[in-house]
Amino acid sequence: MEAFASHYSYFVTVLLMAAGLYIMIARGNLVKKLIGLSIFQTSVYLLYIAPGKLIGGTAPIVSQAYQVYSNPLPHVLILTAIVVGIATLALGLAIVVRIREAYGSIEEDEIIAADVGHGDRE
Amino acid sequence: MMAATVLAIIVQRNLFSVVVLAGVYSFLMATVLVALDAVDVAMTEASVGAGISTVLLLGALYLCGGEEAKPLSRPWLPLVVTLVIVAALVYGTLGLPAFSDPQAPIHTHVVPRYLTQALAETGVPNVVTAVLASYRGYDTLGETVVVFTAGIGVIALLRRRRRGKEDGK
Known part of the structure; x- marks a missing residue:
């Protein structure tokens, strides 16, 4: 029980990650898959940020009034990760739009079926 | 509340509502980040995660149509895979240091130095900014290169599409 209270933030992270992973594997729609990917990403943000928090601390802006700060290093890394994540999302969506142009569908099974049918004809 | 939003995203099949829920989710995540004292990250998440990515997703929906087809007939295999990974990760987290x-x-590693020296060495009171722009400046340069590459990729993909349309006429 004690372990549950002190590791609660990790469990939240794991559950969010599981939800994102499940969306990515189980759903055939490509846009939905990308949303699952972003949920997975936000779980990684939590994984980095949560251990950096100190109870009783404050945001890492140096001031005479405070002595305890949360850890600034994960914040920096996650700022980079957020921006790179949006770049990945934009590129993925552009590819989805192209797939839609080429196949007329963004459902995984229909795309595979179209590929198989095309192979038979050749 | 966050769990409810995520569940709704999983269940909901209308992609438009999924995108709006993803925006809600991003704002909730930003709130959690504020509670964890990560104000800079929360700001970026609210503007980039809830703003720009929602706009991008809506643009993609405009081009792709907004209904998801039926779910796959056998959701059990992914569910089992996910649960196994959850079990493994929960077991793994028990070895990590406790919260706070x-x-x-x-x-205890580099961070005390950042917190005590950053103001004297860079003159910026916000340590996050100091580390981002000064100590890890090359990281940020690399990040800019990544965003630039992604931008080029998007332009290349979407321009080919427009040219293909003109050829088709």
């Missing part, structure tokens, strides 16, 4: 433990390695 000041003796955890994350708080």
Whole structure:
């Protein structure tokens, strides 16, 4: 029980990650898959940020009034990760739009079926 | 509340509502980040995660149509895979330091130096900014290169599409 209270933030992270992973594997729609990917990403943000928090601390802006700060290093890394994540999302969506142009569908099974049918004809 | 939003995203099949829920989710995540004292990250998440990515997703929906087809007939295999991974990760997290433990390695390595010296060395009171722009400036340069490459990729993909349309006419 004690372990549950002190590791609660990790469990939240794991559950969010599981939800994102499940969306990515189980759903055939490509846009939905990308949303699952972003949920997975936000779980990684939590994984980095949560251990950096100190109870009783404050945001890492140096001031005479405070002595305890949360850890600034994960914040920096996650700022980079957020921006790179949006770049990945934009590129993925552009590819989805192209797939839609080429196949007329963004459902995984229909795309595979179209590929198989095309192979038979050749 | 966050769990409810995520569940709704999983269940909901109308992609438009999924996108709006993803925006809600991003704002909730930003709130959690504020509670964890990560104000800079929360700001970026609210503007980039809830703003730009929602706009991008809506643009993609405009081009792709907004209904998801039926779910796959056998959702059990992915569910089992996910649960196995959850079990493994929960087992793994038990070995990590407890929440808000000041003796955890994350708080004892380089960070005390950043917190005590950053103001004198860079003159910026916000340590996050100091580390981002000064100590890890090359990281940020690399990040800019990544965003630039992604931008080129998007332009290349979407321009080919427009040219293909003109050829088709």
